[in-house]
Amino acid sequence: MSERHLYGGLEFSPTTRIRLSPFWPGVQAAGVSTASIYNHVLFPCVFRSLEEDYRHLKNHVQLWDVSCQRQVELSGPDAALLARMIAPRDISALDVGQCCYVPAVDRGGKLLNDPVLIKLAEDRFWFSVADSDLILFASGVAAGAGLAVRVHEPDVSPLAIQGPKAEQLMRGMFGEEISGLKFFRGRYIEFDGKNHLVTRSGYSKQGGFEIYVEGAEHGMPIWNALMQAGAEFQLRAGGPNYIERVEGGLLSYGGDITSEHTPYEGGLEAYCDAEAAFDCLGRDALLRELESGPKRQIRCLTFAGGKVPPCDHRWELSVNGRFAGQVSAAVWSPELGLNIGIGMVESEFWDAGSELCAELPGESRTVTVQAEFFN
Amino acid sequence: MSERHLYGGLEFSPTTRIRLSPFWPGVQAAGVSTASIYNHVLFPCVFRSLEEDYRHLKNHVQLWDVSCQRQVELSGPDAALLARMIAPRDISALDVGQCCYVPAVDRGGKLLNDPVLIKLAEDRFWFSVADSDLILFASGVAAGAGLAVRVHEPDVSPLAIQGPKAEQLMRGMFGEEISGLKFFRGRYIEFDGKNHLVTRSGYSKQGGFEIYVEGAEHGMPIWNALMQAGAEFQLRAGGPNYIERVEGGLLSYGGDITSEHTPYEGGLEAYCDAEAAFDCLGRDALLRELESGPKRQIRCLTFAGGKVPPCDHRWELSVNGRFAGQVSAAVWSPELGLNIGIGMVESEFWDAGSELCAELPGESRTVTVQAEFFN
Numbered sequence: 038m039s040e041r042h043l044y045g046g047l048e049f050s051p052t053t054r055i056r057l058s059p060f061w062p063g064v065q066a067a068g069v070s071t072a073s074i075y076n077h078v079l080f081p082c083v084f085r086s087l088e089e090d091y092r093h094l095k096n097h098v099q100l101w102d103v104s105c106q107r108q109v110e111l112s113g114p115d116a117a118l119l120a121r122m123i124a125p126r127d128i129s130a131l132d133v134g135q136c137c138y139v140p141a142v143d144r145g146g147k148l149l150n151d152p153v154l155i156k157l158a159e160d161r162f163w164f165s166v167a168d169s170d171l172i173l174f175a176s177g178v179a180a181g182a183g184l185a186v187r188v189h190e191p192d193v194s195p196l197a198i199q200g201p202k203a204e205q206l207m208r209g210m211f212g213e214e215i216s217g218l219k220f221f222r223g224r225y226i227e228f229d230g231k232n233h234l235v236t237r238s239g240y241s242k243q244g245g246f247e248i249y250v251e252g253a254e255h256g257m258p259i260w261n262a263l264m265q266a267g268a269e270f271q272l273r274a275g276g277p278n279y280i281e282r283v284e285g286g287l288l289s290y291g292g293d294i295t296s297e298h299t300p301y302e303g304g305l306e307a308y309c310d311a312e313a314a315f316d317c318l319g320r321d322a323l324l325r326e327l328e329s330g331p332k333r334q335i336r337c338l339t340f341a342g343g344k345v346p347p348c349d350h351r352w353e354l355s356v357n358g359r360f361a362g363q364v365s366a367a368v369w370s371p372e373l374g375l376n377i378g379i380g381m382v383e384s385e386f387w388d389a390g391s392e393l394c395a396e397l398p399g400e401s402r403t404v405t406v407q408a409e410f411f412n
Numbered sequence: 413m414s415e416r417h418l419y420g421g422l423e424f425s426p427t428t429r430i431r432l433s434p435f436w437p438g439v440q441a442a443g444v445s446t447a448s449i450y451n452h453v454l455f456p457c458v459f460r461s462l463e464e465d466y467r468h469l470k471n472h473v474q475l476w477d478v479s480c481q482r483q484v485e486l487s488g489p490d491a492a493l494l495a496r497m498i499a500p501r502d503i504s505a506l507d508v509g510q511c512c513y514v515p516a517v518d519r520g521g522k523l524l525n526d527p528v529l530i531k532l533a534e535d536r537f538w539f540s541v542a543d544s545d546l547i548l549f550a551s552g553v554a555a556g557a558g559l560a561v562r563v564h565e566p567d568v569s570p571l572a573i574q575g576p577k578a579e580q581l582m583r584g585m586f587g588e589e590i591s592g593l594k595f596f597r598g599r600y601i602e603f604d605g606k607n608h609l610v611t612r613s614g615y616s617k618q619g620g621f622e623i624y625v626e627g628a629e630h631g632m633p634i635w636n637a638l639m640q641a642g643a644e645f646q647l648r649a650g651g652p653n654y655i656e657r658v659e660g661g662l663l664s665y666g667g668d669i670t671s672e673h674t675p676y677e678g679g680l681e682a683y684c685d686a687e688a689a690f691d692c693l694g695r696d697a698l699l700r701e702l703e704s705g706p707k708r709q710i711r712c713l714t715f716a717g718g719k720v721p722p723c724d725h726r727w728e729l730s731v732n733g734r735f736a737g738q739v740s741a742a743v744w745s746p747e748l749g750l751n752i753g754i755g756m757v758e759s760e761f762w763d764a765g766s767e768l769c770a771e772l773p774g775e776s777r778t779v780t781v782q783a784e785f786f787n
Contacts, residue, residue, distance in 0.1 A: 042426040043436065049424070050446040050457040050654075051417040051722035053740045054543060054667035061418065071425040074449040077543070077666055082425040122556075144555040149548060168429060168452070170545035173524060177552020180519040180693045181497075181559075190671075279425075291452060292429035296565075318555045347426035365428045 042347040055079050058104040059194050059256025063264065067274035075168045078105035082276045088371055090273075091280045094243055095372070098202035099275030100263050103240070104194035104256075108249070109152070109164040109172040115184035116160045118316060122178055123164075123171075124154060125300060125323055127313035131156045136221040136236055138308050139164070140300035141171055146322030148298050149174050151290045151305070153238065155223065163249075165195065167290035178318070192252055196259065197277075199245035202270040207246050210266050211235070215246070228262070231255055240277045242285035242412050280368050283377050286337060286410030293335060293365040293379045299326050302381065304335040333362060333383045337407040338393075340376035344369040346398060354380060354393045354404065361386040361393050364404070373411060382406060417722040430454050433479040434569050434631025438639070442649035450543045453480035457651045463746055465648075466655045469618055470747070473577035474650030475638050478615070479569035479631075483624070484527075484539040484547040490559040491535045493691060497553055498539075498546075499529060500675060500698055502688035506531045511596040511611055513683050514539070515675035516546055521697030523673050524549050526665045526680070528613065530598065538624075540570065542665035553693070567627055571634065572652075574620035577645040582621050585641050586610070590621070603637070606630055615652045617660035617787050655743050658752050661712060661785030668710060668740040668754045674701050677756065679710040708737060708758045712782040713768075715751035719744040721773060729755060729768045729779065736761040736768050739779070748786060757781060 049055070049072070056078045058064065064081045071083040081102050084090055093099065111119050120128060124139040125146075131137055133156055141150045141164070150171040152164040164171055176188040198207060207215045211226045215235065218224060223236035226248070234249040250256055264272060277287075288294050294303040300323070301309070311323035345367045352364040360383065367378035386393055389408035394401050424430070424447070431453045433439065439456045446458040456477050459465055468474065486494050495503060499514040500521075506512055508531055516525045516539070525546040527539040539546055551563040573582060582590045586601045590610065593599060598611035601623070609624040625631055639647060652662075663669050669678040675698070676684070686698035720742045727739040735758065742753035761768055764783035769776050 043432065043440070044424045044426070044430075044447065044454055047424055047444065048446045049419045049422055050448045051419070051724035052448060052664070052667055053723060053726050054450075054664055055419075055448070057418065057725050065418070069422065071423045072419065073425045073427060073430070075429075079419055143551050170548055173545055174548035174552040176518050177549040177554075178556035179552075181553035181556025184556075289427070289429055292427055348428060349426035350432050351428050 042349040044349065058102050059250070059253035060102040060104060060196065060260050062257055063260040064102050064274060069274070075105035076107045076166065076170075078107070080105040080276070081274070084274055084276070087279055087368075090275050091278050091371070093271070093273055094200050094241065094275055094278050094281055096201065097271040097273070098198060098200035098206050098245075098267060099273055100260065100267065101197040101199060101276050102274075103197045103247070103277070106165055106195050108191055108193045109166055109175055110161070110189055110191050111175060111186055112161045113186040114160060115179070115186040116162055119175060119179055119184055119186050120154060120162045121314065121316035122318050123175065125314045125317045125319055126308060126310045128154060133158055134223045136223060136238060140303065140305045140308055141174070142300065142317070142319035142323065143174070144318040144322065146299050146319040146326055147296050148290070148294055148300060148303060149296060151288065151294065151303075155234070155236070169290065194250045194253065194256055196248045196250055196263070197239045197245060198248070198263065199239045199241045199275070200243045203245035206263070206267050206270050206272065210263070228259055229255065240287055241281055242287070243281070279366070280370055283366050283368050283379060284370055284373065284411040286379070288335065288379070289366070293381070298381070299323065299331065301326055301331040302334055331384070333381050334387055336380050336382045336387055337410045338364065338367070338378040338380045338404050339407060340367060340378060340395065341403040342376070345376045345378070345402070348378070353396045354382065355396070356386055356393055364395055377411065378404070380404070417724040419724065433477050434625070434628035435477040435479060435571065435635050437632060438635040439477050439649060444649070450480035451482045451541065451545075453482070455480040455651075456649070459649055459651070462654055462743070465650050466653050466746070468646070468648055469575050469616065469650055469653050469656055471576065472646040472648070473573060473575035473581050473620075473642060474648055475635065475642065476572040476574060476651050477649070478572045478622070478652070481540055481570050483566055483568045484541055484550055485536070485564055485566050486550060486561055487536045488561040489535060490554070490561040491537055494550060494554055494559055494561050495529060495537045496689065496691035497693050498550065500689045500692045500694055501683060501685045503529060508533055509598045511598060511613060515678065515680045515683055516549070517675065517692070517694035517698065518549070519693040519697065521674050521694040521701055522671050523665070523669055523675060523678060524671060526663065526669065526678075530609070530611070544665065569625045569628065569631055571623045571625055571638070572614045572620060573623070573638065574614045574616045574650070575618045578620035581638070581642050581645050581647065585638070603634055604630065615662055616656055617662070618656070654741070655745055658741050658743050658754060659745055659748065659786040661754070663710065663754070664741070668756070673756070674698065674706065676701055676706040677709055706759070708756050709762055711755050711757045711762055712785045713739065713742070713753040713755045713779045714782060715742060715753060715770065716778040717751070720751045720753070720777070723753070728771045729757065730771070731761055731768055739770055752786065753779070755779070
């Protein structure tokens with residue numbers, strides 16, 4: 038059981054509106070304890086405890102049900118054009134099998150999602166999406182502009198294998214070719230006569246892979262095979278770990294960055310090249326923002342005092358009573374021996390070393406802006 | 413606590429990715445017990461128990477936090493055009509202040525959402541949306557077609573007042589004008605110097621109103637005032653009630669009807685007029701479906717045997733081993749003394765009186781197709 042928070046102790050109402058992952062029997066058997074809903078899919082988060090899962094992830098290897106990371110498939114003559122209309126960077130040089138992190142934007146340059154774009158063929162792409170219905174934007178643009186493209190969600194459920202022993206496990210199961218995979222590159226593996234894309238990627242800084250399992254009926258056979266092969270590496274079921282992702286500065290769309298923010302405010306300038314993105318619907322807005330510069334930006338934060346409570350809502354930041362931003366994530370890092378967090382901080386206060394005041398439930402805390410995240 | 417189901421006993425992970433309603437302090441104080449996530453908002457469902465809430469709703473009046481029913485605002489010169497591109501019915505004759513149930517479709521005629529469209533002015537509309545990011549479709553169409561329209565989500569949080577005593581409560585609080593409101597018509601009321609739209613509407617068959625609270629800071633003052641004024645009517649906090657909505661055949665988007673279905677499959681032909689919807693992007697596809705007729709359709713079902721378990725995933729329907737459809741909702745109705753449900757049934761088997769076989773967890777049940785829902 039997690040610490041009490043604003044919605045701790047509540048049960049999930051049963052409904053067919055929430056989609057169940059093909060891996061759910063495995064997730065349940067592994068003893069999931071907390072979950073969320075992400076892209077209308079029930080999403081397992083914590084198994085033993087946040088800290089126990091964290092230590093295990095950093096030392097061994099974990100199997101994550103990330104089937105909530107849905108694929109938006111674009112296929113047909115205008116598939117590449119539609120991808121370029123959404124992506125604010127030059128994706129024309131992508132190889133087939135290559136992945137690319139894309140801060141998807143609307144025509145106002147605001148973030149709609151921060152998916153990984155995977156080029157499957159010259160006329161076939163997947164946006165592997167964070168928590169918003171990017172499929173609706175893609176099909177809206179296609180319909181509005183009259184593009185020759187099919188937009189749909191295929192029956193694909195990603196499974197992540199993350200942690201320092203992920204390499205050994207995957208090599209043992211799928212052979213040496215897997216070791217040759219570079220970061221953000223993919224290739225197909227065969228399992229039980231069916232091909233599935235594997236990429237070197239995942240929402241952790243511990244290294245690993247994602248298997249895009251095609252066909253729900255293949256879900257549990259692959260899950261079980263990995264569980265069995267992983268026993269010698271102390272494999273456990275896990276989920277994207279809140280402590281590890283905050284240490285590494287991995288953002289959560291909808292939490293740290295939202296539809297109110299631009300990619301520059303999200304600190305995602307390395308993944309934007311508005312100049313070169315001629316077809317991007319948000320290009321003009323992004324070029325304007327590039328000129329004026331963002332007025333607020335994502336920062337790594339540290340908190341004074343003892344263990345912070347669960348960050349179940351945004352905490353306001355201020356300096357001498359003036360609004361300085363908002364904390365969107367905060368947690369105690371056992372390895373750093375520090376409270377760390379993520380915040381959107383106003384430009385006036387965002388320099389490394391700045392001290393801000395955060396309004397936590399029932400108390401104020403001193404927060405220090407850091408130059409960068411921890412790994 | 414609810415009966416055990418596939419995700420019973422799990423806790424919600426704390427995250428700022430889930431948005432908190434302005435009414436949450438009131439919801440918590442009222443003792444919410446189960447919740448869901450709907451349009452990225454934490455959504456209170458059950459307070460005492462499904463059956464206790466149900467009996468109370470049918471006899472008294474309830475206050476529901478339905479702030480998860482977000483508004484997608486279209487404003488500007490092309491606002492009406494954009495609304496017409498999404499809606500498969502003639503909305504040109506809508507009065508200002510009038511509401512209209514709209515099965516929103518993509519260019520393939522598939523359901524994207526089933527919102528209520530509210531006309532606020534000739535150039536300003538709200539889609540009051542079910543659980544999908546319809547805002548992304550609207551802004552995609554606007555960007556793709558180069559429309560002169562602003563698409564945004566205003567700071568509006570609906571509160572529903574539902575039940576047979578809703579009329580008395582609202583008249584006492586806001587005066588006689590409220591009694592004059594016809595179904596699906598709205599007018600502004602003033603509360604603490606601020607105007608809020610009130611419509612006669614809501615997701616129950618017990619009658620009532622929705623207040624579109626503008627400005628989160630007005631949320632708790634209105635909640636508290638209603639709670640106080642409602643004491644003499646036995647007002648309680650509640651939520652859309654699963655038993656009551658299945659009895660009445662109120663559909664849930666994402667559960668009973670999804671992006672794989674057309675409005676005709678959803679049994680929503682009364683809310684479609686593809687012939688007259690000249691600007692609708694899905695018009696051609698809908699006209700084709702109208703000609704061929706749907707191959708499956710929503711039906712009211714009854715189940716033999718004792719109380720059905722929670723319907724936490726779709727149950728397959730068959731006849732002599734042939735696929736006959738899926739059950740998307742099922743529950744025991746204490747008033748009817750019957751197990752009732754909602755299913756998408758293949759045309760071959762959809763006639764009233766047909767007997768089908770449903771695969772429940774660990775057992776098969778005989779299901780009978782009904783001619784209509786119960787009220």
